[in-house]
Amino acid sequence: MTSATDRLTIRARGLSKAYDEVVALDEFSLDIWEGSLLTLLGPSGCGKTTALRVIAGFEQATGTVEIRGRQVLGPDVFVPPERRRVGMVFQDYALFPHKTVAGNVAYGVPRTKGEARVGKVLELVGLAGLGDRMPNELSGGQQQRVALARALAPEPDVILLDEPFSNLDANLRDRVRRELRLILTETRTTAVLVTHDQEEALATSDLVAVMYKGRVVQVDSPADLYTKPSDPWIADFLGDADVLTTTGHRGYAETAVGRFKTDLKGPVVVVVRPEDVQLSIGETPNAVVARTEFFGHDQLVTVTLNGGRRIRSRIGPRPSFEPGDRVRVKAIHARVYPGRT
Numbered sequence: 001m002t003s004a005t006d007r008l009t010i011r012a013r014g015l016s017k018a019y020d021e022v023v024a025l026d027e028f029s030l031d032i033w034e035g036s037l038l039t040l041l042g043p044s045g046c047g048k049t050t051a052l053r054v055i056a057g058f059e060q061a062t063g064t065v066e067i068r069g070r071q072v073l074g075p076d077v078f079v080p081p082e083r084r085r086v087g088m089v090f091q092d093y094a095l096f097p098h099k100t101v102a103g104n105v106a107y108g109v110p111r112t113k114g115e116a117r118v119g120k121v122l123e124l125v126g127l128a129g130l131g132d133r134m135p136n137e138l139s140g141g142q143q144q145r146v147a148l149a150r151a152l153a154p155e156p157d158v159i160l161l162d163e164p165f166s167n168l169d170a171n172l173r174d175r176v177r178r179e180l181r182l183i184l185t186e187t188r189t190t191a192v193l194v195t196h197d198q199e200e201a202l203a204t205s206d207l208v209a210v211m212y213k214g215r216v217v218q219v220d221s222p223a224d225l226y227t228k229p230s231d232p233w234i235a236d237f238l239g240d241a242d243v244l245t246t247t248g249h250r251g252y253a254e255t256a257v258g259r260f261k262t263d264l265k266g267p268v269v270v271v272v273r274p275e276d277v278q279l280s281i282g283e284t285p286n287a288v289v290a291r292t293e294f295f296g297h298d299q300l301v302t303v304t305l306n307g308g309r310r311i312r313s314r315i316g317p318r319p320s321f322e323p324g325d326r327v328r329v330k331a332i333h334a335r336v337y338p339g340r341t
């Protein structure tokens with residue numbers, strides 16, 4: 001009989017690590033399900049790379065890590081990286097400069113399977129025919145794919161990717177990101193990606209784990225994370241968000257841009273995303289346009305509410321607003337959180 005946990009590829013519990021006074025991981029725990037792509041997302045220095053390196057076995061930490069049910073880190077247990085069945089793609093790719101593309105990809109593949117496997121993986125990542133090239137004869141995007149091929153070639157249980165797109169320019173990054181997602185889906189590879197780029201995380205992942213100061217603070221699907229962040233900091237970190245303070249009373253939080261259902265009583269914080277804020281001209285105005293930024297596909301209009309607080313509205317390219325226009329502002333959706341008492 002199989003249980004739900006049989007499908008867990010990685011189970012990390014209570015990982016803690018400090019460098020002198022700097023806490024890199026603080027009771028870090030995470031589950032990674034077979035065949036899924038999970039992204040570790042968080043601000044610089046929150047411990048993403050350290051978490052990945054502890055899982056891979058390049059760093060020691062207290063706590064436990066199991067990979068497909070086998071303990072690889074724990075009290076008195078430390079399985080070295082090369083015996084964890086983990087593939088790693090580093091930010092700078094870390095290709096062997098004096099080996100050919102095929103030589104790089106063959107690294108870690110048993111000799112008996114060698115050539116056939118290398119050929120197959122190079123084809124998979126779109127590099128068939130380039131096996132004899134040296135790494136310095138490849139573009140950045142191609143080098144990234146060699147690094148991915150090298151990680152995939154030994155058929156690891158999971159691959160860990162540390163900021164794999166950060167050396168690519170913006171256009172190439174989007175393409176390579178989509179290709180990577182396709183390759184991982186096709187090969188049903190379980191993967192953990194580290195990034196500090198919110199859009200990249202939301203667009204690429206099955207699940208996103210948000211980290212803050214060495215801990216995972218929320219794990220959810222991209223859509224749930226964006227629409228139901230568990231606190232205002234996560235809302236703000238994941239996209240644009242404006243905050244209004246008010247009180248919860250008789251089932252509602254009343255604000256200048258609408259009233260929102262809540263069971264909370266007393267001080268509350270209302271978080272509004274610009275795309276949920278509508279502007280209209282003609283009705284009783286409650287704000288003045290302060291600034292507009294036009295992006296073509298949409299525009300961001302900052303308004304000053306009666307009372308002085310500013311809030312942003314993201315709307316389509318029409319109609320155009322001018323600073324000084326008097327408008328009616330209404331939020332069609334907001335999330336309410338406990339405020340400071």
Ligand code: ATP
Nearest residue numbers: 019022023024043044045046047048049050051196
């Ligand atoms: P970034 O997005 O900037 O790469 P990160 O979230 O990956 O950051 P880590 O690299 O894991 O963060 O670092 C976590 C904390 O541990 C940081 O404060 C960092 O300065 C510190 N740290 C990491 N490695 C070392 C080390 N080898 N020696 C000392 N401090 C370290």
